[in-house]
Amino acid sequence: MCSSKFFNYLLVIALLLLYQHATAEDSQDGFHGDERDTLLALKEGFNNSFLDGNWTGIQCYMNSTPNWYGIRCINGRVTGVSLENMGLVGKIKPDALVNLAELSILSFKNNSIHGNLMEFSYNPKLKKIYLSGNRFDGEIPSSLLGLNFLESLQLQENNLAGSIPGFNQSSLREFNVSYNNLSGKIPDTRILQSIGLSSFVGNQDLCGAPTPTACSSLNDSSDPPNSNKKNPFFSSTLVVVDVIVLVVLLIFFIIYYKKYKNLKKRMKRRNSVQVDEEKRDAITNNSMENSVPAGEEDRGKLVFFDKNGTHFELEDLLKASAEGLGKGNFGNCYKAMLEIGPAVVVKRLRDLKPLSSDEFVKYVHAIADKKHPNLFPPLAYYYSKDEKLLLYKYASNGNLYNRIHGERGTRDRVQFGWRSRLSVARGIARALEYLHLTIRSQTIAPHGNVKSSNVLLDENDEVLVTDYGLISLIALPIAAQRMVSYKSPEYQGFKKVSKKSDVWSYGCLLLELLTGRIATHSAPQEANGLDLCSWVNRAVREEWTAEIFDVEIAAQRSANHGMVRLMQIAMKCCEKSPEKRPEMAEVLREVEAIKVVVDSEDEEDLSLDQSITDDSLSASTPSMLIADERR
Numbered sequence: 001m002c003s004s005k006f007f008n009y010l011l012v013i014a015l016l017l018l019y020q021h022a023t024a025e026d027s028q029d030g031f032h033g034d035e036r037d038t039l040l041a042l043k044e045g046f047n048n049s050f051l052d053g054n055w056t057g058i059q060c061y062m063n064s065t066p067n068w069y070g071i072r073c074i075n076g077r078v079t080g081v082s083l084e085n086m087g088l089v090g091k092i093k094p095d096a097l098v099n100l101a102e103l104s105i106l107s108f109k110n111n112s113i114h115g116n117l118m119e120f121s122y123n124p125k126l127k128k129i130y131l132s133g134n135r136f137d138g139e140i141p142s143s144l145l146g147l148n149f150l151e152s153l154q155l156q157e158n159n160l161a162g163s164i165p166g167f168n169q170s171s172l173r174e175f176n177v178s179y180n181n182l183s184g185k186i187p188d189t190r191i192l193q194s195i196g197l198s199s200f201v202g203n204q205d206l207c208g209a210p211t212p213t214a215c216s217s218l219n220d221s222s223d224p225p226n227s228n229k230k231n232p233f234f235s236s237t238l239v240v241v242d243v244i245v246l247v248v249l250l251i252f253f254i255i256y257y258k259k260y261k262n263l264k265k266r267m268k269r270r271n272s273v274q275v276d277e278e279k280r281d282a283i284t285n286n287s288m289e290n291s292v293p294a295g296e297e298d299r300g301k302l303v304f305f306d307k308n309g310t311h312f313e314l315e316d317l318l319k320a321s322a323e324g325l326g327k328g329n330f331g332n333c334y335k336a337m338l339e340i341g342p343a344v345v346v347k348r349l350r351d352l353k354p355l356s357s358d359e360f361v362k363y364v365h366a367i368a369d370k371k372h373p374n375l376f377p378p379l380a381y382y383y384s385k386d387e388k389l390l391l392y393k394y395a396s397n398g399n400l401y402n403r404i405h406g407e408r409g410t411r412d413r414v415q416f417g418w419r420s421r422l423s424v425a426r427g428i429a430r431a432l433e434y435l436h437l438t439i440r441s442q443t444i445a446p447h448g449n450v451k452s453s454n455v456l457l458d459e460n461d462e463v464l465v466t467d468y469g470l471i472s473l474i475a476l477p478i479a480a481q482r483m484v485s486y487k488s489p490e491y492q493g494f495k496k497v498s499k500k501s502d503v504w505s506y507g508c509l510l511l512e513l514l515t516g517r518i519a520t521h522s523a524p525q526e527a528n529g530l531d532l533c534s535w536v537n538r539a540v541r542e543e544w545t546a547e548i549f550d551v552e553i554a555a556q557r558s559a560n561h562g563m564v565r566l567m568q569i570a571m572k573c574c575e576k577s578p579e580k581r582p583e584m585a586e587v588l589r590e591v592e593a594i595k596v597v598v599d600s601e602d603e604e605d606l607s608l609d610q611s612i613t614d615d616s617l618s619a620s621t622p623s624m625l626i627a628d629e630r631r
């Protein structure tokens, strides 16, 4: 029995590895957040106002024309970065090209970038590198020798020093290092010797063929050619992968061994003091223990999506003290304080569709694979016959619902100004646009449950949208009762949801953000809501202008224009007919285009200037809103 069980573990590992590989392949045509992060970091370094305005949103999607200047893409992967003649300044970081594994063309021709050349081992497919006409210094990195497809390397007119490495890739056709500060012997490789002299001129101390200067013996021995070096990146990653697999196997073996011992102990114990366990269950009221069935036989495993992040075992979770976070939509939520590591939120999933464990795993992986700075992915899942859990990090600043409505009229209320609200509106729109781009189904709403209590705020008040994708897990009758998409006019009318249902939910959320009033369909049980869309429509028609906006922001006069603009966008999103609503990408563009114009005094004087005059708004508001409505 022992060996067959161990064999099962091995099988599971093998399957997991296969699965991981398969999903990695799958995501090739999807969106690559890591590549985006790399490009954004690159942009930060350049401090270029054009790029700052242009490199926003998603860099490229599938095979459509990239939105970002100078970026080329194939199948959603970045294959080219070409920023020439732009007057870029700044220092390049060694890992500037990390994650760009498909990169084939790189050009920073004719700028003013300085610093050592970057590391190229992340980009094994590079064919063309044009870095001429900058202020790069330091040595030519040997990682260039590992680029087996390199066709053209242009480094002329920089300030590179040291000797030339022994380039010997047979693919290399063009090579130019003229006008640098290179020295030493030009390596005696077939490729370098076939390149003409004009590629080497303008360096202080180069010698040997093809230059006319012979090297002194001292020069000759100073730099042994290192053309035999293998690509250090590949060999080292292979070793690392091997080690990781070994360690994982070892860990599994240890866990298995411990469990086996435990089981043996328990069997013994069970025979003697069977009552003990039942008692313990009854006593430990404030721990998770009694909320998760402890049926040893079908107890599953806690599976972490990020293999390198924090890990713990189900046992640790059971030992942790827990605090109820109230009844969620699809089962209760707990906050568990682990003895080691951060607090986590445990979401018990109830009322699921009848799913096999494989289907469940596939769905939760699809959820966890969505990577965007404004999405809050689960950390881990747990699956057994009787219990399905999703684990999340604990977001310290709570949710948007509490931020908008919490502690109103008390001393503890923290003002929630226009600038912060606009930034929240943007964050949510970015997250939704990303979900809409990456989930292509026509028949489900990619998020499905957009509402303020599903928008968390991290310690910097950055938006983290959560609860997305559960629409494919939850049984329809329950989902129809509890998920916001199913409250949309089209579901009420035609029993259909789509991407546009998310747009509608987003519009309602914007109205909540702007008016500070609670919407019926997303209100928690204890709160009374308002049909916000009709209320706002009525308010606009009947010109209760001053009453529309939350008093907390209405006083920020210089921002009134932006508020009106956001209100118009919200009302377009709330259109009854899905066809009339804009796509999420368009919504995002419009929300991003709203300018933050808030004088610092405005924010300060908030408490003093609560009295907003009707004139200030009626001059602009109703006509603009109504004009838009008529279209």
Ligand SMILES: *[C@@H]1O[C@H](CO)[C@@H](O)[C@H](O)[C@H]1NC(C)=O
Residues within 6 Å of the ligand: 047
């Ligand atoms: C970025 O450029 C602007 C002018 O274009 C300059 O004022 C600012 O100091 C620069 N910032 C950094 C970090 O270099």
Ligand SMILES: *[C@@H]1O[C@H](CO)[C@@H](O)[C@H](O)[C@H]1NC(C)=O
Residues within 6 Å of the ligand: 053, 054, 055, 056, 057, 067, 068, 069
């Ligand atoms: C970036 O610039 C290019 C070319 O100027 C343009 O086609 C593209 O739409 C811009 N993208 C954004 C997001 O502004």
Ligand SMILES: *[C@@H]1O[C@H](CO)[C@@H](O)[C@H](O)[C@H]1NC(C)=O
Residues within 6 Å of the ligand: 084, 085, 086, 087, 088, 110, 111
């Ligand atoms: C180099 O870039 C600058 C802009 O930074 C441009 O004015 C100049 O014409 C470019 N030179 C060449 C040779 O393209």
Ligand SMILES: *[C@@H]1O[C@H](CO)[C@@H](O)[C@H](O)[C@H]1NC(C)=O
Residues within 6 Å of the ligand: 159, 161, 162, 181, 183
């Ligand atoms: C050229 O490189 C040498 C070191 O090899 C350095 O001492 C010198 O300052 C460099 N010259 C310039 C102009 O950067």
Ligand SMILES: *[C@@H]1O[C@H](CO)[C@@H](O)[C@H](O)[C@H]1NC(C)=O
Residues within 6 Å of the ligand: 168, 170, 188, 189, 190, 225, 227, 228
């Ligand atoms: C360069 O590579 C060729 C084969 O690709 C090999 O025959 C030759 O010896 C190498 N030369 C040097 C100097 O490494």
Ligand SMILES: *[C@@H]1O[C@H](CO)[C@@H](O)[C@H](O)[C@H]1NC(C)=O
Residues within 6 Å of the ligand: 156, 157, 175, 176, 177, 178, 179, 196, 198, 199
């Ligand atoms: C190398 O670059 C220099 C300076 O830009 C240029 O004059 C020369 O023609 C180039 N050589 C080749 C082979 O491209």
Ligand SMILES: *[C@@H]1O[C@H](CO)[C@@H](O)[C@H](O)[C@H]1NC(C)=O
Residues within 6 Å of the ligand: 184, 205, 207, 213, 214, 215, 216, 218, 219
């Ligand atoms: C290498 O040889 C050149 C030409 O003979 C000479 O000018 C230079 O000083 C030598 N450099 C070193 C580092 O020995």
